[in-house]
Amino acid sequence: MSIREKVDEYKKILDIFPNDQEKYQYLIEKAKENDSFPSELRLDNFKVNGCQSQVWLVPEEKDEKLFFNSDSDALIAKGLVTLIASIYSDEKAEDIVSNEIDLMEEFELGVILSPARRNGAYSMLKTIKEYAKKLIT
Amino acid sequence: MSKFKNIKKDFPIFERDINGNKLTYLDSGATSQKPNSVIDKMTEIYKFNNANVHRGTYVLSAETTQEYESVRSKFQSFLNASESDEIIFTKGTTEALNFLANSIANKFMSEGDDIILSEIEHHANIIPWQMVAEKYKLSIKYVKVNEDFSLDLDDLSSKLSSKTKVVSIVGESNLSGMLPDIKEINNLVRANSEALLIIDGAQLVPHRKVDVQDLGIDFLVFSGHKMLGPTGIGVVWGKKELLNSLDPVYGGGDMIEEVHYDKATWAPVPHKFEAGTPPYVEAIGLGAAVDYLQDLGMSEVEKHSDELREYGRKVLLDIDGVNVIHSQETIAGCTFGMYVDGVHAADLSLMLDTHGVAVRAGHHCVQPFHRKLGIDATIRSTAYIYNDKEDIDTLKSALISSVEMLR
Ligand SMILES: Cc1ncc(COP(=O)(O)O)c(C=O)c1O
Numbered sequence: 001m002s003i004r005e006k007v008d009e010y011k012k013i014l015d016i017f018p019n020d021q022e023k024y025q026y027l028i029e030k031a032k033e034n035d036s037f038p039s040e041l042r043l044d045n046f047k048v049n050g051c052q053s054q055v056w057l058v059p060e061e062k063d064e065k066l067f068f069n070s071d072s073d074a075l076i077a078k079g080l081v082t083l084i085a086s087i088y089s090d091e092k093a094e095d096i097v098s099n100e101i102d103l104m105e106e107f108e109l110g111v112i113l114s115p116a117r118r119n120g121a122y123s124m125l126k127t128i129k130e131y132a133k134k135l136i137t
Numbered sequence: 138m139s140k141f142k143n144i145k146k147d148f149p150i151f152e153r154d155i156n157g158n159k160l161t162y163l164d165s166g167a168t169s170q171k172p173n174s175v176i177d178k179m180t181e182i183y184k185f186n187n188a189n190v191h192r193g194t195y196v197l198s199a200e201t202t203q204e205y206e207s208v209r210s211k212f213q214s215f216l217n218a219s220e221s222d223e224i225i226f227t228k229g230t231t232e233a234l235n236f237l238a239n240s241i242a243n244k245f246m247s248e249g250d251d252i253i254l255s256e257i258e259h260h261a262n263i264i265p266w267q268m269v270a271e272k273y274k275l276s277i278k279y280v281k282v283n284e285d286f287s288l289d290l291d292d293l294s295s296k297l298s299s300k301t302k303v304v305s306i307v308g309e310s311n312l313s314g315m316l317p318d319i320k321e322i323n324n325l326v327r328a329n330s331e332a333l334l335i336i337d338g339a340q341l342v343p344h345r346k347v348d349v350q351d352l353g354i355d356f357l358v359f360s361g362h363k364m365l366g367p368t369g370i371g372v373v374w375g376k377k378e379l380l381n382s383l384d385p386v387y388g389g390g391d392m393i394e395e396v397h398y399d400k401a402t403w404a405p406v407p408h409k410f411e412a413g414t415p416p417y418v419e420a421i422g423l424g425a426a427v428d429y430l431q432d433l434g435m436s437e438v439e440k441h442s443d444e445l446r447e448y449g450r451k452v453l454l455d456i457d458g459v460n461v462i463h464s465q466e467t468i469a470g471c472t473f474g475m476y477v478d479g480v481h482a483a484d485l486s487l488m489l490d491t492h493g494v495a496v497r498a499g500h501h502c503v504q505p506f507h508r509k510l511g512i513d514a515t516i517r518s519t520a521y522i523y524n525d526k527e528d529i530d531t532l533k534s535a536l537i538s539s540v541e542m543l544r
Contacts, residue, residue: 076484
């Protein structure tokens with residue numbers, strides 16, 4: 001699936017939930033499903049700055065594609081980073097860098113994706129793009 | 138209670154709907170909401186009176202200057218200061234403490250001197266001192282906090298000495314609501330040192346009647362925005378003779394008497410500390426906030442705060458799984474730090490938000506205190522004059538349902 005297709009898929013899912021509370025609950029479910037992050041990778045150099053909670057993103061390259069492993073000590077942030085990581089995982093670095101989809105515009109996710117909280121989600125996206133950029137250059 | 142019954146009507150923000158709920162605003166420790174009288178006053182100045190203060194010799198400037206200066210008199214009576222010249226306007230508590238740290242260190246301190254703070258200080262009352270301590274080679278000592286969140290005054294006594302030049306302590310804890318015994322601290326400081334005593338009144342002044350002469354302290358600092366006023370304005374109150382002896386930290390227009398190319402002489406207090414165009418519209422707005430509080434009466438404000446604190450203690454202290462950081466003294470502020478084992482404070486506040494409940498999550502700029510308690514982050518509920526028991530009930534039910542979802 002392309003990044004666009006994955007975003008559209010998630011949009012469909014998120015639209016099912018009538019309010020922020022149920023959207024957060026969905027993210028909490030996603031967080032709980034993501035239990036594969038090795039705790040020894042909770043390292044400072046994998047930390048995403050600018051979040052309310054601690055968030056980690058670890059890139060991995062396989063068959064010329066990038067994959068992201070993610071974690072957080074808070075559930076909603078972990079759900080969010082899991083979702084974002086899955087959108088950009090299994091993609092070529094060039095496709096991640098050139099992709100211009102603005103998740104803040106696409107998703108309605110209450111305050112966690114509102115401009116006021118841009119910091120957290122924005123930093124997650126920035127981190128992913130920076131990893132991708134490093135691979136190209 | 139009657140004065141407080143329909144008080145939300147004075148605050149237009151409470152007409153808002155948050156995620157389909159009414160707003161339950163419990164973050165006044167961060168900033169307070171504003172009544173119409175403050176908003177209208179500032180609008181009125183911009184619409185009909187605006188002109189720079191102290192500069193013009195025309196009607197508009199004369200009017201704003203008069204209004205601006207009259208706010209000093211309002212604070213003189215609000216704080217029972219002996220003169221209105223003892224009121225200096227700053228941007229807020231943070232700027233006030235930076236100013237005092239720099240001015241006092243420059244004038245009164247030298248290598249090896251001590252500054253005494255406490256373990257529960259806000260970063261605004263730590264960082265400025267750390268900065269001057271490094272510059273002037275001073276050392277900082279922190280008064281211990283007891284298990285019940287009170288300050289260990291024996292520890293204060295033992296740390297005071299002839300080397301102590303400044304003691305700067307919070308007047309009301311922004312996490313536990315603890316109210317230190319300022320008079321007792323003042324007595325200890327006078328008996329054991331010649332230090333200047335500064336009280337960080339950011340949380341205290343909005344909630345309780347403060348009489349600076351009765352307390353006997355040297356300086357009091359606080360922010361306008363936490364006491365119904367606008368942002369960008371705060372106050373340093375200081376004893377006149379001390380203010381006279383301190384030098385300004387900022388230079389510029391309006392703070393001088395005479396300027397030559399090689400030197401200048403300072404204007405008298407308070408003007409020598411107010412360089413440049415002051416935030417006069419904000420100051421005048423803050424004046425309207427003081428009027429509002431005076432109309433309610435600070436003793437009524439205290440009573441209301443005490444009632445909400447008692448109710449908070451009754452309702453919040455025994456919620457299953459919720460740990461509370463709150464003063465155990467009889468009298469304290471209506472501030473409750475809270476955390477749930479295994480649940481992140483950020484998750485909790487996001488969930489509370491879906492109920493329209495606004496609380497702060499994080500370390501609230503008291504990171505060392507959190508570290509000392511062994512907790513990463515807390516949520517904090519702070520109530521003010523417009524809150525009522527129903528707000529505390531809403532917080533409780535939202536907390537219970539949020540914790541359930543996050544566990
Ligand atoms: C105890 C205390 N001191 C200082 C401050 C800093 O105030 P301001 O940010 O208005 O300068 C605060 C505000 O959070 C506070 O609670």
